Amino acid sequence: MILRRIPRSPVPIRHRRLAPARCAIAAFGASSARKPVWLRLSAFLILIVACGTGWTQSYPAKPVRVIVVFPPGGATDVVSRFVFQKVGEQLNQQFLIDNRAGAAGMLGAAIVAKSPPDGYTIMVYSQTLLNNMHLYQKVAYDALKDFIGITTLTRIVGVLTVHPALPVRTTKDFIALAKTRPGEVLYGSAGIGAYQHFAMSVLANTTGLKMNHVPFKGGAPAVVALMGGEIHAIITPIAEVYPYLKSGRLRPIAVSSDKRTTQFPDIPTIAETVQGYEFTSWFGAFAPAGTPKPIIDRLNAEIKKAMQDADVAAKLSVQVLDPMYMTPEEFAKHLRFEYDRMRDVVKLSGARIE
Helix, strand or coil: CCCCCCCCCCCCHHHHCCHHHHHHHHHHHHCCCCCCHHHHHHHHHHHHHHHHHHHHHCCCCCCEEEEECCCCCCHHHHHHHHHHHHHHHHHCCCEEEEECCCHHHHHHHHHHHCCCCCCCEEEEEECHHHHHHHHECCCCCCCCCCEEEEEEEEEECEEEEECCCCCCCCHHHHHHHHHHCCCCCEEEECCCCCHHHHHHHHHHHHHCCCCEEEECCCHHHHHHHHHCCCCCEEEEEHHHHHHHHHHCCCEEEEECCCCCCCCCCCCCEHHHCCCCCCCCEEEEEEEECCCCHHHHHHHHHHHHHHHHCHHHHHHHHHCCEEECCCCHHHHHHHHHHHHHHHHHHHHHHCCCEC
16 A cells, blocks of 8 residues: 655645545555455544644644734733743744734734634633623624633732832722722723723622723733822732832732732732632633644643743742643633633623623
8 A cells, every 4th residue: 555645835724634634535545446445444544543643743843823912021921931932942843922912802812713723823812812702792703612722821810919109008908098089099900801800890899999990901001000100009910010019119919819829928818808809810822713633632732741841830930820731621611611700790890892
């Protein structure tokens, strides 16, 4: 039996997904017609697996674009660079970070949704991907149908942070100040529907606070505004304010997880003052729907390996970004659960964009 080599390039993207089957079909046709049909079919199935395996092992054959849907400097960007630099080293290929910020991440997501499902375009997004589906009347994609979740990357723990000039040092102080000055406290976010928005909205609704939301085009710009005194407070991923907490340019009040973090055990939780408060999130890696499962599984395995690397884990841990791995199947279930949960959070916030 002779296997005819199928040229790898140039082949239109829409045809590349058929390469394993074409390889096996060519072999099937070349087999002796005198052999029984059942024997030829058995050989055909074996060859599909063999050709498919070879095709997957050649991935990635060129640089992979990693679209980060928020600006440089934010927590999403930090995680992406740590993890995919290591993945690139493991696969001896470049994973190029491409920041496509705008519209609470929807600009970048729309690009990925329309990208060829060949494994050469990956997206890093947060839970905001799901939030936007409940927040906006019109979205250019379906968060659950137009993407495949490769894996979660890290858990996000936020920290209630204030400008040093604000006369508060505890959650109790902050609540008291906001209650005595209703509507005067300004809090920032990475955009309407972003983690920062809903983390503070849940706190406000739980405690009866009236504050004004000021959205920015990303977490990093919001933090810069906080340092400049344009806003008074923010609940944002610790990674986004970590350098400024160390330098004293910003003041940490409390973390958003239900328990104190191991990295900053001296910073209390909001829940120690506001019983039951907990608002954490996640970052995840996605590919366009239709990306072959062998490629998804390959990426999943390499990302898992990267997050287990001691150096990567240490970098993430310093910024309280705890590695959070899931199989594609587990991630799919988690996405559905989070989609339903955030429907209630968005409704409670009263936010809705036509």
